[in-house]
Amino acid sequence: MTVRVKWLTASEREAVYAQALDILERVGMRMKGAAVLPLLQEAGADVDDAGTVRLPAELVERAVATCPRDLLMAGETPEQDVVLDGSRTFFNVSGCGAKALDQDTGAVRPSTLGDLRDGTIVLDATPELDVVWTFLTANDVPLERRELVEYYTYLTETSKPVVFVDCPEKTGHVRRIFEIVSGDLERFRQRPRMSLLCAARSPLEVNGGLLDVACEFASLGAPIWVYSMPISGATAPVTPAGTLALLWAEVLGTLTAIQTAAPSSPILACCGPGILDMRYTTMSLGNLESTLMGAAAVEIGHHLGIPVHNSGLSTDAKHLGVQAGYEKGLKVMAAVATGADICSGGFGFLDSSSTFSLRAIPVDAEIAAMATLMARGIEVTPDTLLADSFERVGIGGDFLREKETRRRVRAGEHYVPRIGSRLPFEQWIAEGRTEVDAADQAVRAALDAREQRGPHLTEDQRRALAEVCDVTITT
């Protein structure tokens, strides 16, 4: 049995959804300057001079009905493909951060191209991580070159699907990038290697320019991650129910615009609700309310037939300590047990997904692996009940020497942690190795392996990409 936790009754779910539709119909969503406004008006929306779009429920529901349930994000080869079909939870890294925790000094500093490159290499080597966002800013690269240099680095250091988090400025270059990595635009449409995040600004606004780019990419076949990140108590109502309603209004409003411009586009509903910590005025993502809201949002989206993302691995912790452990563990377990299609928030991120820490990647991988396995539940079959073993082992015997014990342990029946320790206390002390040391070892192994393997893509592709991105190839 696959574990599935429910957080809302059917009537609660319907009430939130109805509120979201009511918000869109009565208050509307501002999409100022977006090229899709005339199309929305033709389709029945009320659009005013300020770019506020009031959407009738039937228009929204028509748009939702055209969203494909399954969504493909292609890797460099089919082995890295991610198909969101409801069968399991995938994981992506968070972003886009501008700060990194220096691994040697522990100081927070602006992130660099080196951080971005090392992070991508380690993420690429982490089997539990499925999708790479453009997760970090290379502050040391001049702004006029930065975007394309970053894209070059991501695409040559990972073979996994890539998601653009910030709106690309050079969309012409990006189309060319689609062609280079896929062969041509038709092949890109069949196997989209890149997606785009289209985030609303709460409450109830989406940048018209960003929406235009999202519609353009959607028309090329790129999946669009329609993102709402309301802050409960600040940019959303203070109650989780009210925040959920706002979140879904923003997702549905943006989704409707994109589907109106590019019908039947692959859309992922992204739910990243936070709260404003009312003592310190900081944005919090690792809190229990966000955990509840995120999980409940997944339920609502699945009922609508849309794949749903959740920022399930977020923590507010500033270092890899106790707080990071319990926040990430609780949050991701809630997300995975609800059946979130894909989770972000972690794989290197601390401090409410704003500070990147390389050594956090293997730790997040372990947490994600454990949550995924737990959500699979217990397999109960005649084969697993091992009925014939009881009489054979007998009263007072041991199962250590059973063939099935040997076979199944080797096949991974029990999860073997790579970061956590189960050594006897004295041996643990003697070894002098903490979870952080284990994480550092995994990071070093990944970086060393990259030196042996070399970059991704073919030489021709790298050369073509380097030309578009104005990068000098050094290796």
Added chain:
Amino acid sequence: MKDQLRQAIIDGDAGVATAMTQALLATGASPREVLDEALLPGMEVVGVRMREGECFIPEVLLSARVMQACLDLLRPQMAEGEGAGLGTVVIGTVEGDLHDIGKNLVSMLLQGAGFSVLNLGTGVTAADFVAAVREHAPRIVGMSALLTTTLPHMGETIALLKAEGLRDSVRVMVGGAPVTAAWAEEIGADGYGANAGMAVERAKELVG
């Protein structure tokens, strides 16, 4: 009455606060006296409680609104420029960025702390900031950003202030999720706040 006014600010009681303000003025207290001996000390207590985590931000904002209501009663009787309290702050979200909740929170707290705030909104260009400095002669310019791609506009604004010969006339503060103290120093800003409360404390230090 000054103690009652101070307490009403702490409690966020607009009715008592405005009544006490009017009563004090009627008994001959000067607006400066009311501000310095009741309103600002009340907000100072609120600020301490906020820093120590004893007070939630909605409660702080209520006290700040009550303080503003009292200031509105004092201003007609204040000398020109005196109504600005600690001075004027011009604040905005930089060009290319729409996010403003943090900036708005800082604005509200600055007002509560006794600053006069001109909020330029979002998508404010370097030229807009410079024009506002020229027109309003603020003591502080505050810039906010959430998108990493818009951060460089902070440096552009500082550069433009220098080019226009205005840099020395104003202190510059920056803030927002991707901003770090190192970034603030790199671009030549005078101050940075990791959260709204710290931004207000730094602003008070800058105007000394």
